[in-house]
Amino acid sequence: MNKFFVILTFILITFVIITGIVLPIPEIPALGDKARVLYFHVPMSWISVLAFFMSMWYSIRYLKTREIDYDIKSFSSAQLGFLFCILATATGSLWAKFNWGSFWNWDPRQTSIFILLMIYGAYFALRSAIDSPEQRAKLSSVYSIIAAVTVPFFVFIMPRLVESLHPDPIINNQGKIHMNSTMLTVFLTSLVGFTMLYLWMLNLKIRIEKIELYKLKNTED
Amino acid sequence: MNKTIRASVLIFRKDIKSELRTRYVINSLLMFVLVTISIIRFALGDEKTENEILTGLLWISIFFTTSNGLSRTFVKEEEKETSVALKLSSDSIPVFTGKLFFNLVLTFALNFLILILFILITDYTIKNLTGFLITIVLGNFGLVSASTIIAAIISKANSKGTLYPVLSFPVLLPLLITVINATKLASLGIDTEKLSGELMILVSYTIVITVASFMLFRFVWED
Secondary structure, X not given: OOHHHHHHHHXXXXXXXXXXXXXXXXXXXXXXXXXXXXXXHHHHHHHHHHHHHHHHHHHHHHHHHOOHHHHHHHHHHHHHHHHHHHHHHHHHHHHHHHHOOOOOOOOHHHHHHHHHHHHHHHHXXXXXXXXXXXXXXXXXXXHHHHHHHHHHHHHHHHHHHOOOOOOHHHHEEOOEEOOOHHHHHHHHHHHHHHHHHHHHHHHHHHHHHHHHHHHHHHHHO | OHHHHHHHHHHHHHHHHHHHHHOOOHHHHHHHHHHHHHHHHHHHOOOOOOXXXXXXXXXXXXXXXXXXXXXXXXXXXXXXXXXXHHHHHOOHHHHHHHHHHHHHHHHHHHHHHHHHHHHHHOOOOOXXXXXXXXXXXXXXXXXXXXXXXXXXXXXXXXXXXXXXXXXXXXXXXHHHHHHHHHHHHHHOOOOOHHHHHHHHHHHHHHHHHHHHHHHHHHHHHOO
């Protein structure tokens, strides 16, 4: 991955961290300054879902081609997704403490992120329970696809079944985003910046995994 | 197509026959149901319990009983080392269809028993019986569809028994949340029409998982 990309990622994220804390934000009922968490929390949640679907995409590629590279990509993406999922849970939970009064209260949104964590956990548990690399790649690919087809039920249906206190109905009312231009700029920059960070980390992770696989092969010979 | 259906029927019959001969799962499952229901009885004592709690208990016993039974279907083939013979004699699609129907029969039989015992032992009153039965039937279809493919996955892994609930829980959760909610509402006497939202989710869940399973089973089954 080229240097320019990495430097740009660094600049974008630095910009988001500084402007996200310093610049004033418009008055949002019941949220106030606590709304700043969305610059970090929303990208984290977005990446944990994105990484999950990337992992599914590589799983499909693996099943089609049977090239172990795709399994490495799928696994790496799942690991990063898990990391970002934990970050999203932590930032969301911290915010919930100050806005709702408790770290965890099983709001539908919290339930969905909890299940995403569980899926990632089950995926890793399955991987560690299979010895042969090919079987592991095949079965974990199948599981990741099966799990991915159930995710839409959580992300889109479940939060709408039960009343949620999550503030996206306040900010994102009927599809129209209620942010002023400064806030929107910082928010979108943050989304782009963190997505680039994810792509860069994924690239590094895949390279590390490949080196380890290569080492393992050499010691076996 | 005709050949596939015939092969599926044959595998289904083979499973039923071998189950009736060996009693590989059915005896222990019957005892499991009795044990679970008696534990519920002794835990509740003579207290008058709300329908909300009883519905939860009902689904806990259904979930654990079926997960014990359904996870066995493919594990059985691996443990008795018959899976190679099955692979030689049939394609993957008929195997999956046969197992799916076997699981369906097993689940419905177990659920019938659980429901009767549960209603006899606790004072569970169902105000909207039609809605209740529709929910239970659709819920079982969903349960079986997801369990069968996961049973196939774990049959190839180590530590099969522990892995099953770990893998099936996150996949089954959207179904469980919806079905528990719908069962509770039906037992409290909500009209069946008002349950249509929940029922639609159950139906779409079953369809999505079944289609995905049929597409993916080949990769799990064939080496």
